[in-house]
Amino acid sequence: MHLTKEDLINMERIERLNLVNCLGGAKPANLIGTISNEGKTNLSIFNSVVHLGSNPALMGFIVRPPKEVRRHTYENVRQNGSFTINMVHPEFVRQAHYTSAKFEAEESEFEACGLTEEYVEGFSAPFVKESKLKIGLQYLSEIPILINGTMLIIGQVEHVILPEEVLFEDNQIDLEKLEAVGIGGLNTYYNLEKIGYYPYARKEDFRSSEKDQ
């Protein structure tokens, strides 16, 4: 099946939205926790968390244009300067998915979706207690990406909370053992099954062992 740019333009809106959102493959499923200056918490699922640097440790996520979605997460981050990224696990995929419903600013998705707020002393944004990998970040900057208002929000990692037993060789995280979940498109969730681990790639290593494949 070969679709061109014109086929995409002429596609029915929901079909195009689904297809194009699936194209890159599975994205990580993360819940982003924030709090407003009035103390109202917000929790929202994102599939756009990216790694931006390890020293300093920088991560980002993409927020959509204001005309498409209300942006409580963005508003809270700008008010407050802090946010949390929390891994989604199979036990609460459904609750995590429903944080994307249109709740009012006064409603907290934590309560509405049955997830529990947890706090770290000296850090204001709420973590998700049910999550085994929790990251606390300080807002650093925002980069406009598209003229329609899509932006990349960048934060520096201040706290990492995780079970030590998921670490292997030189601090890598075993995402299968952690029971991390991935998202395909906007609606489909996946478990991860580890299939291979390769060292830092040197071309000599590949060539010398080509026959062992």
Add this chain to the structure above:
Amino acid sequence: MHLTKEDLINMERIERLNLVNCLGGAKPANLIGTISNEGKTNLSIFNSVVHLGSNPALMGFIVRPPKEVRRHTYENVRQNGSFTINMVHPEFVRQAHYTSAKFEAEESEFEACGLTEEYVEGFSAPFVKESKLKIGLQYLSEIPILINGTMLIIGQVEHVILPEEVLFEDNQIDLEKLEAVGIGGLNTYYNLEKIGYYPYARKEDFRSSEKDQ
């Protein structure tokens, strides 16, 4: 285990690199194919492909600072204006991983890593024949993200080639059926196993069926 910003700063370099690269969760494993004006092809694995919009269909990927890596992919995209994003599958994870080795500009990773170039008429960048989901994009813009030269490269989708049987309900892609692969950190590869599919989230739906969980 609770690590603070200071713990990350004081961590051994490779341990920090591994840990921080794993933090977000599993990223999609994609091979990006390009060609120089001299006709030399390049293929490189990326874990930073992001969705940016569906109408027009826009995707991006992050290139690291020029001091950290040679950027044949970036140079080719700027010379030529086109690039391809090709899904990695379990059968060629090892070949895909070794595209990250330091090959010279004159060496094509296609040949060196045992993958096959494939072309679409009227489109210059090479696709990966072994990949079941192939996307051809036209360069649109680049956004500087960090002062160190990290950039987001944005392209518009011109071609989508995929097996029709992986599509389900309203053009979603079943990534398990497609045998799409995810990456954790820089070195670990994962298969995807579908665990749940939820419709567009409306808060009424969640509340009315809470007892059915």
